[in-house]
Amino acid sequence: MDNDFSESHLPVFSLKNGFGEEVVEDLYQYVNKIVNVFFYGEATSDQWVLIDAGMPHAKEDIINVAKERFENKGKPAAIILTHGHFDHVGALEPLLEEWDVPVYAHEQELPYLTGKKNYPKGNPEAGGGLVSSMSPMFPNHGIDISKNVRKLPSNGEVPEMAGWKWVHTPGHTEGHISLFREEDGFLIAGDAFVTVKQESLYNVITQNKHISGPPRYFTSDWIKAKHSIEELAALSPKKAVTGHGMSMEGEELRASLKDLLDNFYEKATPEDRPH
Numbered sequence: 001m002d003n004d005f006s007e008s009h010l011p012v013f014s015l016k017n018g019f020g021e022e023v024v025e026d027l028y029q030y031v032n033k034i035v036n037v038f039f040y041g042e043a044t045s046d047q048w049v050l051i052d053a054g055m056p057h058a059k060e061d062i063i064n065v066a067k068e069r070f071e072n073k074g075k076p077a078a079i080i081l082t083h084g085h086f087d088h089v090g091a092l093e094p095l096l097e098e099w100d101v102p103v104y105a106h107e108q109e110l111p112y113l114t115g116k117k118n119y120p121k122g123n124p125e126a127g128g129g130l131v132s133s134m135s136p137m138f139p140n141h142g143i144d145i146s147k148n149v150r151k152l153p154s155n156g157e158v159p160e161m162a163g164w165k166w167v168h169t170p171g172h173t174e175g176h177i178s179l180f181r182e183e184d185g186f187l188i189a190g191d192a193f194v195t196v197k198q199e200s201l202y203n204v205i206t207q208n209k210h211i212s213g214p215p216r217y218f219t220s221d222w223i224k225a226k227h228s229i230e231e232l233a234a235l236s237p238k239k240a241v242t243g244h245g246m247s248m249e250g251e252e253l254r255a256s257l258k259d260l261l262d263n264f265y266e267k268a269t270p271e272d273r274p275h
Helices: 003-009 059-070 092-099 107-113 130-137 201-206 222-234 250-262
Strands: 020-024 027-032 035-040 049-051 078-080 103-105 149-151 164-168 177-181 186-188 239-241
Touching (some): 020 239, 027 059, 107 149, 164 222, 177 222, 239 250
Parallel strands (some): 049 078, 103 149
Antiparallel strands (some): 027 035, 164 177
């Protein structure tokens, strides 16, 4: 199924589409239809990084946000990918035609970014709402950015993001990563967990805030997904942003993560999954 069909014919827009906010001084969150794109770097900085690349056809929106945020300072120093699902790399190939910068991802994600593998199709039996039912129509193909993609450093450092570490958080995909800054306890979780019930069309549209596991319809390994959330919770993040939904912090974040883990198989996993 091609990208044009998925975007033109599926009701995948939230009321937050086009909304942007400075979550912390050096991180700007922009909602591109149903997914978040992040711009790392203080406003007007001439050194910045793009984290994930949104939905198909989002190139101009992302470039325009970058120009406004960084006052036309040009291209990013790098692009960091939490993973390669279509809603996180949708505009990546067109952006690279414009920018031609290095893209960093986990080694296990590289086959999906070099044209060698496709992701499994969406699981319509995952339950939780209409988005799951529609998920087989979502693009599941890999892309080929072999010229630009690079393996993340094995020491956990994040290129062009001093003070940050990447954490391998598989489950949603084999090479999914999250980013953590110990200095202020800030977490960019990607889709390791999200703050909206992504399977429900109503919640996707309204963006009602509620911690949920990774989107059910695209998650490949639930045992690893739970372990990844446990690892992130053990970091005691003070504030978190995720691939879908609004930011969460403090006691709300701590209590919500605990509740999700305590009731993981009831609250997070597909309804047809044997326990």
